[in-house]
Amino acid sequence: MGEIGNMSAFRVMVVDDSPFSRTILADALQEGGCEVVGEADSLESLIEIYTNCKPDLVTMDIAMPDADGFECSKVLRFHDPAAKIILVSSMKDDETEAEARRVGVMGYVQKPVDVETLMRVINAVMSPDSLFAKLKNGGIDCFKEALAQNITRMTKTTATFSDKEPPATYISQGITVVIGIIGKYPGSVILDLSMETAEKMAHVLLRRAGKNREEVVSMAAEFANVVAGVACSMLNKKDKAFGLRVAPPSVFYGKATEVISPNIQVQHVYADTDFGQIYLHVGFKKGSILWM
Amino acid sequence: MDVNSVNPILSAFASVLPQIGFEKVEKKSVAMQGAVIENIGVMINIGMMGPLKGVILIGMDIDSAKRFASKMMMGMAVPELDNLAQSAVSEMGNMVCANACIQFSESGVIGLDISPPTLLIGAGGMVKVSVPKVIVVKFLVDEIAVNVYVGLY
Numbered sequence A: 001m002g003e004i005g006n007m008s009a010f011r012v013m014v015v016d017d018s019p020f021s022r023t024i025l026a027d028a029l030q031e032g033g034c035e036v037v038g039e040a041d042s043l044e045s046l047i048e049i050y051t052n053c054k055p056d057l058v059t060m061d062i063a064m065p066d067a068d069g070f071e072c073s074k075v076l077r078f079h080d081p082a083a084k085i086i087l088v089s090s091m092k093d094d095e096t097e098a099e100a101r102r103v104g105v106m107g108y109v110q111k112p113v114d115v116e117t118l119m120r121v122i123n124a125v126m127s128p129d130s131l132f133a134k135l136k137n138g139g140i141d142c143f144k145e146a147l148a149q150n151i152t153r154m155t156k157t158t159a160t161f162s163d164k165e166p167p168a169t170y171i172s173q174g175i176t177v178v179i180g181i182i183g184k185y186p187g188s189v190i191l192d193l194s195m196e197t198a199e200k201m202a203h204v205l206l207r208r209a210g211k212n213r214e215e216v217v218s219m220a221a222e223f224a225n226v227v228a229g230v231a232c233s234m235l236n237k238k239d240k241a242f243g244l245r246v247a248p249p250s251v252f253y254g255k256a257t258e259v260i261s262p263n264i265q266v267q268h269v270y271a272d273t274d275f276g277q278i279y280l281h282v283g284f285k286k287g288s289i290l291w292m
Numbered sequence B: 001m002d003v004n005s006v007n008p009i010l011s012a013f014a015s016v017l018p019q020i021g022f023e024k025v026e027k028k029s030v031a032m033q034g035a036v037i038e039n040i041g042v043m044i045n046i047g048m049m050g051p052l053k054g055v056i057l058i059g060m061d062i063d064s065a066k067r068f069a070s071k072m073m074m075g076m077a078v079p080e081l082d083n084l085a086q087s088a089v090s091e092m093g094n095m096v097c098a099n100a101c102i103q104f105s106e107s108g109v110i111g112l113d114i115s116p117p118t119l120l121i122g123a124g125g126m127v128k129v130s131v132p133k134v135i136v137v138k139f140l141v142d143e144i145a146v147n148v149y150v151g152l153y
Helices: A018-030 A042-055 A069-079 A094-102 A115-127 A130-155 A193-204 A214-236 B003-020 B062-072 B081-108
Strands: A011-015 A033-038 A058-062 A086-088 A107-110 A175-182 A187-193 A251-252 A258-260 A264-275 A274-283 B023-034 B036-038 B042-049 B054-060 B118-121 B124-126 B134-141 B144-152
Touching: A011 A018, A011 A115, A011 A264, A018 A033, A018 A115, A033 A042, A033 B003, A033 B023, A042 A069, A058 A069, A069 A086, A069 A094, A086 A115, A094 A175, A094 B081, A107 A115, A130 A187, A130 A193, A130 A214, A130 A264, A175 B042, A175 B118, A187 A193, A187 A214, A187 B062, A193 A214, A193 A274, A214 B124, A251 B042, A264 B023, B003 B081, B003 B134, B042 B081, B054 B062, B054 B081, B062 B081, B062 B144, B081 B118, B124 B144
Parallel strands: A011 A033, A011 A058, A058 A086, A086 A107
Antiparallel strands: A175 A187, A175 A251, A187 A274, A251 B124, A258 B118, A264 A274, B023 B134, B036 B124, B042 B054, B042 B118, B054 B144, B134 B144
């Protein structure tokens, strides 16, 4: 048990309680051109060996005494949210797959393992996802375009985007609209503006002052909903594989509120409008699970 | 949405929490309320789409959120709701809602999907959701008060 040296492309750690299975799997990995850099047989040694051997990928058995592969995967992903885990197990059914998705496993190979299938799953998990990169790098541009377009369409004024970098810890200006995004890569979009900015916008949109806070808050939710919907449609047109849809908005207001999207790479920007500053925050995560 | 239709979410809550270090999950009350909810400290917002649409919010006060995160991290001291603690509680939200999707599919509501969690920290703030009525379920989880708000249609 512990660290093992060898030379090759991907550095893999094997977690399995059976020495026989570890040997078979290590042989298959080596045949496929991987380097087996560590082996663990239980939850007890998992984190220490993982930390020491820093693998690119972990193969995980399901049935193990004490903590099973799901439990081990949860602990590992908690220790390192970026850990890439594939399950290698003789069990393969809907329930097991659902559980695997839930704990954040990225791939699944059934035992007995054949080298070709194993390497196909490993290569798929390890290959840079160009579609996701497109979203991560350029996704916010569609949201900026949708925001500017709808400010113009709805208020006949223009919005420009500021070079000012928003703070890492973001505190709401007054009204925060949170919209979940569902699709190949789930995410969220947040629009945040002060009550005063929203009141001024509402005045133009309604052609009268907002009756009360409720009406102003609803206007902000509806505006954000339109921006998110238009932006997701633009992205879906660029590549229909995104399949993005927006969930109904939730609006937070009334007290200084810190806004956080944990475990997501976020892009954010300030838009300057005639009504005031609007903060736009967009993030997606890799939700795709590769099953073989 | 009638009160019974939140059962898959209750089952998810009761089945996920014991897996992440909690022993006792008690349902204290189930009630219906309007679309505006008070944020008592921390709100985890998770959007849902599919045959049911809307939002699931999980709310706690700050102290409860710290205790909750500590318990999830095997008793580690959590003096502040820092990045790690925020990540822990939001991951709990994600796990509960993902499990709820599975429970819904077992009861015939197939094809639900969820957005990643967003965390909103600010006691005394208000949240307005996009459905007229919300079902609020109050839990006591190892003596930590946790509220689950379900606004689906």
